[in-house]
Amino acid sequence: MLTGKQKRFLRSEAHHLTPIFQVGKGGVNENMIKQIGEALEARELIKISVLQNCEEDKDTVAEQLVKGTRAELVQVIGHTIVLYKKSKENQQIKLP
Known part of the structure; x- marks a missing residue:
């Protein structure tokens, strides 16, 4: 569970990012969850x-x-x- 301070830090880090996934008419499916999980492991x-x-x-x-x-x-x-999501192998973001 993230604290308020950690969420504030992560919001500031995410400000310059562009969305890499789009959820459309089909909604959320298993394949999308799998791909987002892999992206989270790589990028956090x-x-x-x-x-x-x-x-x-x-x-x-x-x-x-x-x-x-x-x-x-x-x-x-x-x-x-x-x-x-904290990466298991290549942790890049250090939370306060």
Whole structure:
């Protein structure tokens, strides 16, 4: 579980990132969760964009992604979700 200070730090780190995944009409599926999990292992911090044609609510999408990837939800702002998961092999981000 992340503290408020750690979330604030991660939000500042994620500010300059561009979303690398988009959730659209199909919603969240197993393949997407697997790919996001691999991206989290490589990068630790990613942004995911929820498109307007997505049939599910952005908070529901965020909950599904967190549960599927076992990541930490940093922020849901607008249609963007920020996820963090500590990498097992190549840890890059040092949390305060």
